[in-house]
Amino acid sequence: MKIVKRICFFLFLFLLITSCEKEVFTGPPDEPPSENAKIFIQSNPSGAMIYYQNKYTGQKTPDTLTWLSSGNQTIKLLLKSFVDTSFVVPAEDKKITNVFVDYSLNPAQYGNLYCRSFPDGASIFLNGQEIGFKTPYTVTHYFPGDYKVKFTKSQCRADSTIAAVEASRTLTVYLPLEDTSKFVSYITTNSGIPDDYGRSIIIDRNNVKWVGSSAGVTSFDGQKWKFYDIGGTVLKLAFDKQFNIWAATTGGLYMYNGTTWINWTSKLPTYLVSDVICDDRGIIWIATALGLVKYDGVQWQVFNPQNSGVLDLDIHCLAAAPDGKLWYGTKGGIGTFDGIVWTYRTEMFTQISSVIGYNIKDINIDENENVWVVHGQHLYSPGGGGLTEYDGLKWTEIILSGLLTNEISSIDIDKNNYKWISTPHGLGKFLLPSNLKVFYNLGYRVLVRNVSASTVDNNEDLWFVTMGDGIVKIKKGNY
């Protein structure tokens, strides 16, 4: 009986264990649900790139990292100009952990500025505020970012730059300051001029400088620059007897009466005007590509080969002699007009020189009534050109042995009868050709090149304009 009982018991136990044994599904067990710990990260300044597990998440502060596992999470923030910041955040499932990183509390996040200038001793300004120290000086503990650094020093042109301070680094700011004790250069980046391509410069009775350039006309009263956009490249400027300003441009003829610019182009045979002058009688003479034009204040009169002794239509330049004679230069020669008689000559130039050509670029007349003529290159002598002088009797080629080039763009004569020769490679000055002095450079940053025209102002400062290097003033006593 005991055996039966035992059999029954084990049978019962076996059935109990094995009766439900079945295989319903053999796939992988389902994965536990994902943890969703969140970390909200803010920073000052914001915009730091958030790295998680050493990979950029594509997120920037302030932002939230989601679906993270519980436990300590290592986060790294990268921000331009700052040192990297890493930290560990204990994250908890289904909870948001807030993190705020204030870069300003970390001394390692500050940088330095080493300020240097040449010459030393310049006052230092940061973002417009003078800090009370002079160069050389190291400004310490500045938060990363862009700072406007400005140095000022007496007899030097103030200069400034933008310095990007980086954390844990010393940035050197070095600015060589232009010495303005002897000369000053004006270019688009340091003054109010609209372009660096000057063609002509004149000084009015108030010592205001008027500059004609590729952009238009600019005036400078010593303090402020004022720009007049009259259209076209201004080739020449001139005053008349009423101190109106006349401008010969590639777009026509304009006159400024002190308040407005008047366009006189419709009175001309063409809008291509290369020169304008006012003679001692107050008559305005205009050189155009289609003849010579006279304006006496009432009438406009055009002289061309059909109605006058002008034998070449394309007039380049003009000069008025004290005796009332008008000199005009063309691409083929030089002529005069005394009000009645026209003359025109070409052949003598090739007789006196093998390098100068017929092409006349500029004419000027000195106080002794000698005529100075700038020539373009000779047809068979490329790179040539030069200067001739007419003393009323004969033509003489002027050899300026100190110049690096025969290519002369203009001749200007100041009230002391000095001749100023503008060339691509320097500015020449002479009373007698044998005493030529040439300015090639004026120290750091200022090269004397591509000079277009020059003049001396009422303070006896020399001004010249260049094609590409703006305007330069050489102070009295330094030229």
Add this chain to the structure above:
Amino acid sequence: MKKFFYFLFILSFGICILSCDESFDPYGTFMDKYVLNCIIRGDTTFQTATVTQDYQVLNLEPLSNSKDPNIYGTIIRIWNGNDKVAKMRDTTIQRQANDLYKTPYALYYTNNFQPESQSELQIEAILPNGKRLTSVTNTPSAVNMIYKECDLLIPAVLSTGSNDLIHYAWHSDQQNPVYIIRLSINYFKNENLNKIKKTMVIPLNYLQYNNSYLPNYAKPLNTGSYKVDMATITRAMQLISEGDPDKASYEIMGCVLEILSLDQNLSSYYNSTTRSNDLFSVKLNETDYSNIQGGYGIFGVYMKTYFVSYFRHQYLQTFGYTPGSDEGR
């Protein structure tokens, strides 16, 4: 005592029956599985990805499912190294009216990611339920044409026969590479003073069936060479204007060989789908290749290389076509 045995017997019988009393489900417990597909193109900054999930039907017809398996709201990021990352934006595309699903098609894209050659790419997709799908791949090595073994001019020689071949060859440093080839003719059709750009794909060959020609396109290659016979090119040339008497209105520009160089993942995927043991076997088993951790799908990258051949003008003139480019310049 007997009563005890009866009681024990009834108790054990009852326990046996009751303990197994449960409804039997032939499908088992349905487990959500997710599919991430993203094929990175090496020749563009525009990349796309899709995320879907599996579904269960109550019959044997998979298309009876009506619930859109597309998943919206997934955060997808692609890394090229650790510092270059692109977060994909989600967008939707309207389905056609006769589509099985009625909700818009969900698509993820970025237009700011172009992989660098021979670098590691990683993808991570975090689904709205936190499920994370990841994968890693490496961009394939660049394909370099072996110019001296490529025919720049078609036909290679003027006195060619129809059995002559046009050859292309290239090499790459990649291990076990797979290349997908497309050879095509680019041409313009002048219609009413408008030039319409068109393309004719040149197959590996044409199989003649009754009176028609059926194109037989090249399968993915494992070797760096491709040949096509002139008869196939000539047939493709004829098909360009078949039935159109105005042959001169066709301006033939050139023949472009495009080589898609697949990475290891895509190569494995293509091999699993297109390869069989031999030429005479038909592959019946379902492809289940996946390289997505945490789900299914493909994350791969391919680089594209072009090579342009030019047609000899004399050859084009036999069809009456207008040459659209200089010969080989």
